[in-house]
Amino acid sequence: MSLDTRSVTLHLGLIAALIVLGFVLPTYHQGNLARILxxxxxxxxxxxxxxxxxxxxxxxxxxxAAGMYGCGLAMHLGGVTVIPALVIGLICAAALSAVVALLALRTIGVAFMIVTLMFAQSVYLTALYLGEWTGGDEGFVIAQASRQIAGYALTDPLTRYYAALSLFAIALLITARMMQMSFGRVLIGVRENEERTRMLGYDVFRHKLAAVVISGTIAGAAGAGYAVLFGYVGATFASVQYSIFPLLWVLLGGMGTTIGPLVGVAFMFYLIDYASGITNAYMLIAGAVLVLLTLFARAGIVGEIRNRWAPWLP
Structure with a gap:
């Protein structure tokens, strides 16, 4: 079986397993897994x-936050229905990511990290400053009556679960396919050795620009999906901690692996959920586990599995 065939089988098998889980999980775990997805x-x-x-x-x-506010404000203030609101959220995220990419990619290394942090703080402060419309720290709630697609209420646990699964499946399959194409392989080349990739004749800036836009648009889709499925939009989601979370999730699951992000989010979510049932100092337990994983599983959970036992994992 070729690597591409194994990759397709893995991804479709994972999606099929998640479809089945929707029918067997109790409502509590349906809600948890919808949020995780x-x-x-x-x-x-x-x-x-x-x-x-x-x-x-x-x-x-x-x-x-751009996807979340673009979608949420369109529904909350403009009375737009779900599908057009999701499109508006995607457009907002894509536009912002393109502008940020054109400016931030003028820098490299630590400077790029700092510039993106500064832009994010500007967006966060803007959300607070425009509190008359955004609700500031308190945010706003999207009316339940407007959160439905083709007559299916997204407030229903099972419907919400499968809507979240659809969003995740689309992002996963797009990413997996992209990494099998020459475009994705060039991105990996940029990661491994940017100068050599440039010497081979590839337009590194154009590929990095596309990577930022694609990454930002997928993140915006998640924000728009969160607004629609859970009915809440707030400035907390634009704060620094929500920029740190995806970094932790990817490191825990395995950077550069297609299913690592899901594993990282699920592990972190249920670790905190379980630890909070034991003690109020649950972040101490979570922190200790994260430190141990960082020390003994440096490639992340899926990354270590790939390195040790299954080198074919995408």
Whole structure:
């Protein structure tokens, strides 16, 4: 079986397993997994930039927030229905990522990281300053009556779960296919050795620009999906911590792996959920586990599995 065939089988098998889980999981875990799938979509977008292209961003929350506010405000203030609102969210995220890319890619290394952080803070402060419309720190709630597609209420746990799964599946399959194409292989070449990739005749800037836009658009899709599925939009999602989270999720799951983001988000989510049931100092337990994983599984969970036992994992 070729590597590409194994990759397709893995991804389709994972999606099929998640489809089946929707029918057997209790409502509580349906809700948890729906949230995990939306956040995993966000992590998939981050992985395109960090895991495959090697560009460390500390400002990805601005793209998540752009999609969230673009979609949420269109529904909340403009009375737009779900599908057009999602499109508006995607356009907002794509436009912002293109502008940020054109400016931030003038820098390299640590400077790129700092510039993305500065842009993200500007977006966060803008959301607070425009509190009359955005709700500021408190945010706003999208009316349940407007959160439906073709008569299916997204407030229903099962419908919400499969909507979240659809969002994640699209992002996963697009990313997996992209990494099998020459474009994705050039991104990996940029990560491994940018100068050599440039000497081979590839337009490195154009590929990095495309990577930022694709990454930001996927992150924006996750933000728009979160707004629609969970009915809440707030400035918290534009804060620094939501730029750090995808970095942690990708590192935990395995940077440069297609299913690593999902594994990282699920592991982190349930680790905190379990630890919070034991003690109020649950972040201490979570922190200790994260440190141990960083020390003994440096490639992340899926990355270590690939390195040790399954080198064919994409």
């Amino acid at each position: 939306v956040l995993a979509t966000y992590a998939v977008g981050y992985n395109v930039l960090f895991g495959y292209t090697g560009l460390l961003s500390l400002g990805h929350a601005m793209f998540f």
